[in-house]
Amino acid sequence: MTARTERPILGLLFRAAAMLLMSTLVMLLKLAGERGIATPEVMFWRQATTIPIMFVALALMGRLGNLRTRRWKSHAARAAVGTAGLFCNVTAAVMLPLAEATTIGFTAPMFAVLVSVLVMHERVGWWRLSAVALGFAGVVIIAQPGHAPVPLLGIVAGLGSALVVAVAAFQIRDLTRTEDPIACVFYFAVFGALIASLMLPFYATRHDLGDILVLLGIGLSGTAGQLLITLSLRQAAVSTVIVMDYTALIWSTLFGWLVWDRLPPSVTWLGAPLIIGAGLIIIWREHRLSRAIPPANAMEED
Incomplete structure (x- = not known):
């Protein structure tokens, strides 16, 4: 294997752009809820839009072979967990102001620690x-x-989404031992769309042009955001680029002000630094251990 050249600045730029798109996704999720679009429909179109986009892009690049897999059950299990997380994410986006929903999502590193212990x-x-x-x-x-x-209920949904993110991280870590990251994203969309489609007969309704544009925006922003996250990790290590995730709070605050004329209350500005600071401490500590301590001793030295 040849050594991969690190491009940290490019990785940071990709990650920052991804956070703008993911914040746009959350904003559109909230708009969809306000327009009366049922959560199962939102979940279906979020995943279904990804499938043709990725398939055509890979076909044009001659990389359909990247989708080759024998681990169908693992992909399905990952999609089942991820679909539960998407349900929580949509619920939190609909029920909470954008800044609060985004801030609660930053608890994922804390849940990752708890999963590691328990x-x-x-x-x-x-x-x-x-x-x-x-x-x-x-x-x-x-x-x-x-x-x-x-x-x-919005807080609980936000925490549930963060918990799923932490659990899914362990599943993805296992999958990427044998699978291409692009395949992980693609089959997550395929199985996720299939799971959500089971609920469509009970929730699907007719939509006007505005609803259709919101649903397309959800699919496109989510797909592009996932792609940019993947690209950021090809350019630099997770510990280098992950700090840009917290810029999502800036975008969610801006969207909340521009679209709903709402700024976060003072308690959010008191709680957010604690959550962000906790996440940065966990990231810093794990990065330090991975670089300074042999793997066999890492658990004993923390």
């Missing part, structure tokens, strides 16, 4: 455990229990 039985030291506590303290501040300005 499921993988890994040893995790006080650095990461303290970061988890700090992050969830930020969630409590934003949720304001007892005051109920933010829908509790």
